[in-house]
Amino acid sequence: MSFFPADMPRPEPNYDDEGFWKNYAEKRLCFQACGDCGALRHPPTPICHACHSVEVTWLEAPSTGTIYSYNVVHHAGHTAVESALPYVGALVEFEGFPGVRLVTNVTDVDPAAMQIGMRVNLWWDDIGEGMFIPRFKPA
Amino acid sequence: MAVADHKACIVGVGESEFTKWGGIMDRSQFQITAQAIAAAIKDAGMTAADIDGFASFADDSNNAPLMAVALGLPQTRWSSMVWGGGGGGSIAALSQACAAVESGLANAVVVYRGLCQGQFRRFGRFGQGRIHGNFVYPYGLFAPSMFLSLMMRRYMHLHPQITHEHMCEIALNARSNANRNPKAVMHNRTLSRDEYFAGRWIAEPFRLFDCCLETDGACAVIVTSRERARDLDGPAIDILGALHGSGPGWGSGPLGSQNMPDADYASTNSKYMAKELFELAGISPSDIDVAQIYDHFSGLVLMALEDYGFCAPGESGEFVASGAIRWPDGKMPINTSGGQLSEAYVHGMNLLIEGVRQLRGQSTSQVEGAKTCLVTGGLGVSPTSGTILRSQS
Numbered sequence: 001m002s003f004f005p006a007d008m009p010r011p012e013p014n015y016d017d018e019g020f021w022k023n024y025a026e027k028r029l030c031f032q033a034c035g036d037c038g039a040l041r042h043p044p045t046p047i048c049h050a051c052h053s054v055e056v057t058w059l060e061a062p063s064t065g066t067i068y069s070y071n072v073v074h075h076a077g078h079t080a081v082e083s084a085l086p087y088v089g090a091l092v093e094f095e096g097f098p099g100v101r102l103v104t105n106v107t108d109v110d111p112a113a114m115q116i117g118m119r120v121n122l123w124w125d126d127i128g129e130g131m132f133i134p135r136f137k138p139a
Numbered sequence: 140m141a142v143a144d145h146k147a148c149i150v151g152v153g154e155s156e157f158t159k160w161g162g163i164m165d166r167s168q169f170q171i172t173a174q175a176i177a178a179a180i181k182d183a184g185m186t187a188a189d190i191d192g193f194a195s196f197a198d199d200s201n202n203a204p205l206m207a208v209a210l211g212l213p214q215t216r217w218s219s220m221v222w223g224g225g226g227g228g229s230i231a232a233l234s235q236a237c238a239a240v241e242s243g244l245a246n247a248v249v250v251y252r253g254l255c256q257g258q259f260r261r262f263g264r265f266g267q268g269r270i271h272g273n274f275v276y277p278y279g280l281f282a283p284s285m286f287l288s289l290m291m292r293r294y295m296h297l298h299p300q301i302t303h304e305h306m307c308e309i310a311l312n313a314r315s316n317a318n319r320n321p322k323a324v325m326h327n328r329t330l331s332r333d334e335y336f337a338g339r340w341i342a343e344p345f346r347l348f349d350c351c352l353e354t355d356g357a358c359a360v361i362v363t364s365r366e367r368a369r370d371l372d373g374p375a376i377d378i379l380g381a382l383h384g385s386g387p388g389w390g391s392g393p394l395g396s397q398n399m400p401d402a403d404y405a406s407t408n409s410k411y412m413a414k415e416l417f418e419l420a421g422i423s424p425s426d427i428d429v430a431q432i433y434d435h436f437s438g439l440v441l442m443a444l445e446d447y448g449f450c451a452p453g454e455s456g457e458f459v460a461s462g463a464i465r466w467p468d469g470k471m472p473i474n475t476s477g478g479q480l481s482e483a484y485v486h487g488m489n490l491l492i493e494g495v496r497q498l499r500g501q502s503t504s505q506v507e508g509a510k511t512c513l514v515t516g517g518l519g520v521s522p523t524s525g526t527i528l529r530s531q532s
């Protein structure tokens with residue numbers, strides 16, 4: 001069973017972020033990088049902000065990250081999350097991946113124990129239909 | 140023609156009634172918006188024949204070409220819409236009206252926004268089609284409170300002296316001003332410190348009263364040149380500058396993947412623009428008598444006080460705790476209509492109208508002798524925007 005119920009909004013891949021979701025389907029947390037100059041970017045965009053190349057590579061992030069910020073959601077913005085309240089939303093950074101961050105959740109944690117700077121470990125949440133979503137637990 | 144004759148000024152304002160979201164169901168959103176524009180035209184002492192342009196923002200669905208027909212404009216010379224789904228574009232739309240009027244491409248432009256959240260959608264909930272929704276929805280982040288609370292937590296981490304007491308002061312100030320404003324949705328509802336702290340969490344660190352209202356209403360403002368304004372009866376309010384824009388790398392910013400640069404992450408995305416705005420206006424923050432600062436969330440008002448230079452980084456808490464923002468004795472009262480926390484949420488257009496009222500001497504929390512007013516657009520998004528208004532008297 002996934003962290004949120006099945007009627008949770010799912011990613012709907014489009015032209016510009018399709019490659020990102022292909023990696024998730026294979027349980028690989030990858031950020032997009034320029035195939036020419038290596039500049040990292042997120043969310044995916046079809047052209048490099050540094051050199052305007054359209055060549056793309058995908059770099060796999062470490063499975064441990066650091067909390068850049070977090071919140072604790074108590075209000076149901078969608079009926080799907082009512083049974084999951086409260087939950088922790090988080091912004092995670094990864095060593096060696098300057099300038100990109102990932103919005104995610106920290107699960108298996110007392111919200112009161114959350115701290116900016118704490119280390120968290122990746123786990124893959126099976127949301128069905130062959131798609132997996134990265135969430136984290138305290139390291 | 141004198142050098143400044145072509146410069147833009149505000150000559151009319153109009154608004155509908157304001158209600159809790161879903162409160163206006165007897166007329167369409169388009170109709171209350173048209174009525175607000177008609178009221179602004181009348182307030183300016185103009186007729187539809189004097190108006191030849193429209194500017195709006197926030198994906199406003201009140202279509203300008205249809206509005207031109209509905210209101211009977213003989214000729215339209217300008218229509219523009221600012222990108223961005225929220226209030227960041229409010230003063231950006233004003234800046235477009237200024238560009239139209241000052242370049243001579245139009246004579247008089249209406250800046251407007253109307254929203255009835257019972258007829259379309261509520262901004263505090265999941266909405267289909269948000270840009271970069273793929274990167275936030277699967278994690279249960281659906282609405283601005285859930286996006287901007289991440290930014291607020293980081294800001295409080297960087298400035299541990301900022302506390303909920305300071306956020307509370309923003310909420311209490313708005314409410315006490317609304318209690319003097321009969322048009323405010325919260326006119327008859329007082330708010331105490333205890334009630335603020337008893338408010339339920341929405342998304343920590345935001346409690347209920349840190350978050351703006353969800354309301355129905357429409358607002359319109361008429362912009363023309365100072366030269367044309369001299370032919371009108373009412374007092375014109377000069378626009379010393381109206382700017383919009385963004386620092387690097389914001390894009391969908393906190394509403395999307397939150398990949399803004401570290402140096403600007405916990406900010407309103409206004410500090411570069413604010414500096415240019417004061418330079419353009421030729422005045423400094425200490426010259427501002429009263430301010431209307433976009434209050435979708437209490438904490439962003441604190442950040443704005445710093446980013447606009449009213450106090451140093453991290454000192455906004457101390458600034459508001461000193462009573463500086465309170466009417467009538469504070470050195471710079473803010474959000475004197477009750478703002479979006481307590482008057483109405485019209486994506487910042489009600490803040491612009493309150494700025495005009497202050498400089499006309501017509502606010503229900505009138506700052507005595509107010510000559511200059513800062514009004515900001517939505518904060519912590521891209522684009523963001525701001526203007527400095529000055530009375531001619």
Ligand SMILES: [Zn+2]
Pocket residue numbers: 034035036037038039048049050051052053
């Ligand atoms: Zn490149």
